[in-house]
Amino acid sequence: MSMILDKVDYKYSPGTAYEKHALREVSLKIEDGQFIGVIGHTGSGKSTLIQHLNGLMKATSGAIYYNGEDIYDKDYDLRKLRQKVGLVFQYPEHQLFETTIFKDVCFGPKNKGLSQKDAELKAFEALRAVGLPENLWYQSPFELSGGQKRRVAIAGVLAMKPEMLILDEPTAGLDPKGRDEILDQVAKMHREWKMTVILVSHSMEDVANYVERLIVMNRGKVMLDGTPREVFAHYKELEEVGLSAPQVTYLMHELRRKGLSVDVNATTLEEAKDSILKTFGAK
Amino acid sequence: MLRDITIGQYYPADSVIHKLDPRTKLFATLLFVISLFTFRNPVGLGLAAVFMASFIWLSKVPFGYMVKGLRAIVVILIITALFNLFLTPGEPLVKFWIFSISQEGFISAGKMAMRLIFLIIGTSVVTLTTTPNALTDGLEKALRPLNAIKIPVHEIAMMMSIALRFIPILVEETDKIMKAQIARGADFESGNLIKKAKNMVPLLVPLFISAFRRANDLALAMEARCYHGGSGRTKMKPLRYQKRDGIAYMIVIVYFGVMIAVGIWL
Numbered sequence: 001m002s003m004i005l006d007k008v009d010y011k012y013s014p015g016t017a018y019e020k021h022a023l024r025e026v027s028l029k030i031e032d033g034q035f036i037g038v039i040g041h042t043g044s045g046k047s048t049l050i051q052h053l054n055g056l057m058k059a060t061s062g063a064i065y066y067n068g069e070d071i072y073d074k075d076y077d078l079r080k081l082r083q084k085v086g087l088v089f090q091y092p093e094h095q096l097f098e099t100t101i102f103k104d105v106c107f108g109p110k111n112k113g114l115s116q117k118d119a120e121l122k123a124f125e126a127l128r129a130v131g132l133p134e135n136l137w138y139q140s141p142f143e144l145s146g147g148q149k150r151r152v153a154i155a156g157v158l159a160m161k162p163e164m165l166i167l168d169e170p171t172a173g174l175d176p177k178g179r180d181e182i183l184d185q186v187a188k189m190h191r192e193w194k195m196t197v198i199l200v201s202h203s204m205e206d207v208a209n210y211v212e213r214l215i216v217m218n219r220g221k222v223m224l225d226g227t228p229r230e231v232f233a234h235y236k237e238l239e240e241v242g243l244s245a246p247q248v249t250y251l252m253h254e255l256r257r258k259g260l261s262v263d264v265n266a267t268t269l270e271e272a273k274d275s276i277l278k279t280f281g282a283k
Numbered sequence: 284m285l286r287d288i289t290i291g292q293y294y295p296a297d298s299v300i301h302k303l304d305p306r307t308k309l310f311a312t313l314l315f316v317i318s319l320f321t322f323r324n325p326v327g328l329g330l331a332a333v334f335m336a337s338f339i340w341l342s343k344v345p346f347g348y349m350v351k352g353l354r355a356i357v358v359i360l361i362i363t364a365l366f367n368l369f370l371t372p373g374e375p376l377v378k379f380w381i382f383s384i385s386q387e388g389f390i391s392a393g394k395m396a397m398r399l400i401f402l403i404i405g406t407s408v409v410t411l412t413t414t415p416n417a418l419t420d421g422l423e424k425a426l427r428p429l430n431a432i433k434i435p436v437h438e439i440a441m442m443m444s445i446a447l448r449f450i451p452i453l454v455e456e457t458d459k460i461m462k463a464q465i466a467r468g469a470d471f472e473s474g475n476l477i478k479k480a481k482n483m484v485p486l487l488v489p490l491f492i493s494a495f496r497r498a499n500d501l502a503l504a505m506e507a508r509c510y511h512g513g514s515g516r517t518k519m520k521p522l523r524y525q526k527r528d529g530i531a532y533m534i535v536i537v538y539f540g541v542m543i544a545v546g547i548w549l
Contacts, residue, residue, distance in 0.1 A: 016294075016348065054466060056465060056466065079468060079470070086466070087466040089462065089463045089466070093489060094493075095463040095464060095467065095485075096489065097484065097488035097489050107467055107468075108467040108468055111468030111470070112468055160467070160468065
């Protein structure tokens with residue numbers, strides 16, 4: 001059970017002055033239960049890529065298979081796919097419309113055909129999972145702060161109980177505290193609900209701490225694909241395409257240059273701390 | 284899906300038509316539109332077609348782009364053609380039940396349809412080759428004399444340019460909202476009319492909120508830059524007629540004269 005992309009190619013407005021080659025023969029395999037980070041500069045094709053995963057965009061050429069089925073097959077039900085592959089867009093303002101938060105979160109499960117009661121149950125679970133305080137549930141979603149709106153938006157997709165959850169820049173515009181809270185919450189959902197999670201971001205710091213696999217996009221191509229450790233080892237190449245490794249990577253390289261035998265491939269603050277302490281302890 | 288709306292959209296290219304003064308283009312369009320209603324026979328229609336084809340060719344905008352603009356008026360086109368077809372009195376050509384099609388009806392339906400198609404394509408050449416800013420600049424300058432009778436020309440032009448500028452923004456926004464809701468299982472296609480209208484709520488609410496927010500932001504930004512209307516405002520790039528504008532005026536006037544002549548004598 002997995003998702004396979006086979007040479008997916010996508011062009012915006014083909015044949016006009018606005019033509020843009022957004023994806024160039026992207027081939028990927030996404031295993032069940034993985035926690036994946038997709039990183040790339042603005043315009044690298046990462047948003048285009050994730051919209052292919054739930055069939056919102058149709059590849060100009062190439063194929064996508066979900067659980068062994070071709071999603072471009074005539075008989076394939078894309079609505080079913082979208083319930084299994086939940087996509088949360090960057091701006092929660094684009095999806096909130098109901099009078100109360102609770103009703104808004106019920107929208108997804110109701111579209112799935114669930115009864116009012118079941119839908120409410122799912123909404124209840126989802127709002128719990130994103131950690132939104134219960135006293136807010138019956139307020140208008142338009143009165144919330146940016147971070148809270150984003151939680152509601154995530155809950156709105158989560159309530160459909162997707163097998164795969166894709167988050168497009170879930171931390172954009174949030175302060176560091178709000179960012180950490182959201183990402184911690186997502187990591188917890190990944191553990192507890194056993195979902196495949198794909199996190200799209202342009203910040204290395206964001207994803208390095210959480211994901212087990214990193215896909216770096218550049219000009220519509222997959223540039224690097226591997227564990228954060230493997231990817232950040234190419235930090236020089238990342239810089240060339242306008243990205244950067246986490247600050248920890250730079251610190252460790254600098255320490256190594258100064259003569260300390262630290263592990264330059266540490267990607268998180270924790271690992272870096274351990275590695276530095278170990279070098280000093282060993283002395 | 285919604286990207287197909289071409290009305291009010293600029294198509295960048297390097298052509299003579301693009302470089303013309305917007306006033307020239309507005310005047311030419313006006314005469315072209317009037318000329319469409321002067322002909323009564325295929326000769327006039329042919330002339331208008333040749334004229335239109337030549338400036339489409341000069342504009343370097345792909346023809347398919349203009350035809351796309353026609354989709355918006357397909358319904359109007361069909362209704363107009365049907366009315367003309369069935370309701371024009373005359374010698375019946377075909378007859379069934381209570382309907383009859385006369386030869387006159389057949390001709391006038393065809394003429395009406397051609398006029399509408401030419402109207403849309405002809406005017407879309409202007410919007411496709413002129414940036415919204417240039418268009419409103421031209422309009423403002425051309426209509427300036429109306430200031431004398433207390434018509435707020437500048438304000439109207441400003442409103443127009445903002446409205447035009449917002450079309451692509453809101454279209455894009457609609458596209459994004461639709462996608463966000465489709466991802467949550469919303470269905471904008473199936474169902475009867477009432478159900479369809481109901482299904483639009485998740486699309487319209489965020490769209491309206493966003494439009495109001497944008498309008499508010501824009502008003503604030505304009506105020507922060509001390510915008511106070513048109514009086515005493517100068518332009519960074521004032522409009523000036525070039526030699527090519529003179530030539531264009533001449534061509535258009537000659538065309539118009541010929542069309543009138545054809546309308547009267549043929």
